[in-house]
Amino acid sequence: MVDDFKRTYGPIDDWTDSRELLARARQQADKRNFDDVFIVDIDSHVSDDRNWPEIMDYIEDPVIRDAASAFGDGSKRGAFLNSTPGLQWQNVWGRIPHGQGLKEPIEDDGTPREIVLARKCIDEMGLDYQIVFPNALLFLGMHPVPEMEVHLATAYNRWLVERVLPEDPRVRAMLYLPFNNPSAAEETVRRFLGKPGVAGFLVTSSRHKPVHANEYMRLYAMLEEADQVLGFHTHLNWQDEYTSQLNRFISMHAISFVLCNLVHLTNWVINGLPERFPKLNVMWIESGIAWLGFVAQRLDHEYMMRTSEAPLLKKLPSEYMRDMFYTTQPMERSNEALLAATMDAVNADTQMLYASDWPHWDFDLPSVIWDLPFLDETARRNILGYNAARIFNLDIPEKYRALAAE
């Protein structure tokens, strides 16, 4: 154990300390000597709605800031959020307690809860960096009041940059781009670019905005020029016409978390955005990886017959896909041959990045990458950390540097 926390081995419930919950992750880390492996977690969601009242104080519009007090019986909890059924169903009716967010009590010494929970996870899983993203904002692209996306995203970004990130250099963030308003998204980049702890910028994929629309070209050019990562973080949408036919969370989650990124990636490639912004690092987050084999073959197949509809392309769609980046979680692995072929199809050695998605119900530990029998050690180390260090310009601690050079 990395600290003197004493396990109880008791039943795990909603309030269990995450060190108890993840103690066996620590055992895995020790057995695999993860303290000698540079590991970056690209995507975790340790935040919960307890932070929300504090975040509301960062809203810049004085009227909206005041109005937050009208929510949550005056507590501001959940103010203005457009949560929909789905995220609250993650715990499989109590079977996976942390799926509903970490509710453990923490000592209030002024350290943001986000940092306390991230540190526990970093220590138990054996991570070096963790990139955090808020649960609450995952729905925001579908907010019925478009300006609310800007108000809430700006407040959240400010809170992260001013209050959270200065607390621990191991905790980084990809900031939320209010993508439904292209000029506000550009302003977000201008305002926060280069601030300590800002790893990149992120679009939540659950939205009805085509990524190839001309209004976004300036944003992409800014991000490319600044050598920033642009992430597309998937999410559910149970209200789309197709997904609303799915009566179980399992079905909706399996489809919806892929569908939005499937649409955005297809638009991205077929409209030639990789040709227009060849140096922009684009990353697809939390759709798993099984879909990549499908979409790569499917687009290649159709592109050969309908090349005239994608005239900006100079090579096959799958070849552009091999230049983009993908986080691995939730890594589908019931069929190892398919998994190996998928990783090969997108050059996993250089293009894939480990993500935990902790504490969501389908989180992955670093061991899922480390234990893959078909990857050599260099590929494992790249996926677990060095690919992230390269594209996020992360400092690699001295002890790992010799291996990073491989």
Add this chain to the structure above:
Amino acid sequence: MGELFVAKADEIGDREGRVVADGDLEIGVFRLGDEFFAWESDCPHMGGPVCQGKVINRVTEVLDAQKRSHGFDYVEEDVHIACPWHGFEFNLRTGIHPGDPNTRLRGFPVEVRDGDVYVRI
């Protein structure tokens, strides 16, 4: 071979368990009626602390003679433990996952002597 003391038999209620540890070896011992069952708390999915999970019965879907669905029900005789990491379920009597007989927990013999429960390791 050795054994670990788990608890006094009457301290473990029906459908309850205790996890005992010997180093990294963690074993959950559960009581169902008068019987005890012991399983390694090492989930075959990702190594999670399965025996610290929730005890819950197997769920079934109720169909009528025309094969129309009438929702869910619990199966009285099939008691499961659900791994708290990602929800894999295992039958507490057999250690087997209800969806895949090859996904199973490693079992250990349990002995009750003079009202004390021991697990053999």
